[in-house]
Amino acid sequence: MRILHSGSAGTLESSDVLITVERNPAKGVVIELESISEARFGNRIREVIKETLKKLQVEDVKVRVQDRSALDCTIRARLTAAVFRAAGIEKYPWEELE
């Protein structure tokens, strides 16, 4: 999937996460993580982000993650929505999403 412009999903409510994705003019995935769970779950959150991007076949992207202690499933869902919005895709292949 190709990132065309910036897209975001989520909120700053407790137990949610606000994720913003935009084009990365350089190559690769850049994750900017701000989380109150950083000490104990920072690595896990980065892992989930990378796995999800891989599944969505997104390669060059900047991801800004403002986490308020969201669970993995929430992070996946918010990131997926943000990527779809950034790629300008309005139809979601519900059956194929986990």
Added chain:
Amino acid sequence: MKLVNNAAGREVPETIPGIGKLEPFQGAYARTPLVRREKGSRTLPRLNKIVDTLEQAILKCGLQDGMTISFHHHFREGDYIVNMVMDIIANLGIKNLTLASSSLTTCHAPLVEHIRKGVIKRIYTSGLRGVLADEISHGLMDTPVLIHSHGGRARAIETGQLSIDVAFLGVPSCDLYGNANGFSGKSACGSLGYAIVDARHAKKVVLITDNLVDYPNTPFSIDQDLVDYIVIVDAIGDPQGIATGATRMTRDPRELLIAELASQVIVTSGYFEDGFSVQTGSGGASLAVTRFLRERMLERNIKASFALGGITSQIVKMHEEGLIKRILDVQSFDLEAVRSIGENRYHTEIDASYYANPLNKGCVVNKLNVVVLSAMEIDTEFNVNVITGSDGIIRGASGGHSDTAIGSGLSVIVAPLVRGRTPTVIDKVTTVITPGETVDVLVTDHGVAVNPRRPEVLEKLKLARLPVYTIEELKKKAEKVTGTPEPLPFGKKIVALVEYRDGTIIDVIREIHS
């Protein structure tokens, strides 16, 4: 027998066989210098202990470098006294003090500067919160803070392990001779249970009030015969921070779910019978248990003999409608409790030693049937942490947690299984405040676990078809949702010692790197 002429001109013996040495009368004022100096004349009518400024009171007490000073925390987040007194002490250039407050809250952030400048060298407290807690967790102090329970503090003071040189006690109403209570005045806080212990045992006692009333200020909680000096100031606290109108019942559906399940546990545990006694700790779910218990009590025509502890509007309401016969109050949480302790004959103020000192001749936690307590973390050994947060930073208080857990017949811990993405039920708690061997039941929003030490309770809950699991099962449920947390980045330095109520060290808190 040798006789001498005494000051009244009478011949009296200096010794009598079978009694021993006797002191001849030396004049009416000679042997009571304190009374005489203060009184000047026996007939002086306006005898009082009021000094003009706090600074004068501190100097008159002879406060010096290295001494121990104490405070109470009945004004909670609204306290002005600690910061006010510490600023003046700092200006006087006194250093290396030990600060022994019954607890400290977020409003005590200014203490950080006094620690940096060497005014405060050591701290004893039940709890720490906010900026002060954050700085201490990051290694602010050279000597570790000593965390005690409410009962443990009373024990330390009464046994002399903690010797207080000067107690600075804010009081919401006071007369000119030192009779003070907590339930009247603009800064009313209700019970002065923690302050009473300090007043009894400190070498010097300074009362600070914003409400001077006519003598004698009866009924009093602090007696005039314990008080050295009185200072009048504009305000001792912010009423907004001291107490809310009435503690609101939580609307959080998860907390209500936990509370309802906890009340079912209590009802089926075997402890729910006419004349039972109960304490509910602070925290939404814990307070809400009271409401559900009330319904069951009405249904079955059961009355409680007493409610103990931090008292709230819910307890007062049940007392006034006859469901709870007596209230024993060491700390009044809201204005309804403050009103009640002033008005209700059987809403009785108790001090921290009566409440929970394990070494006196009988503290009331020993008479408690059921206690409901909250937890930040609980581990598979049922150990409970209520002091360090999921980030390893101190953000809580030991309070009466360990005191009531061991004293009660049934100690019930209420907590959500998961907070945010932080599991509450884990392998090993960050800090042990209450040892698992004194904890009986854990109630979460995903089920109940009973300590294997209480098989008879487990049987009863199973018979009632409550959702019972082993604590390992609850731990696995939690981890399935959150994933496994990485260990916290603690350093080597010990920033706090956690004292169990008997004076032994149950755990340490280390410096956090974050």
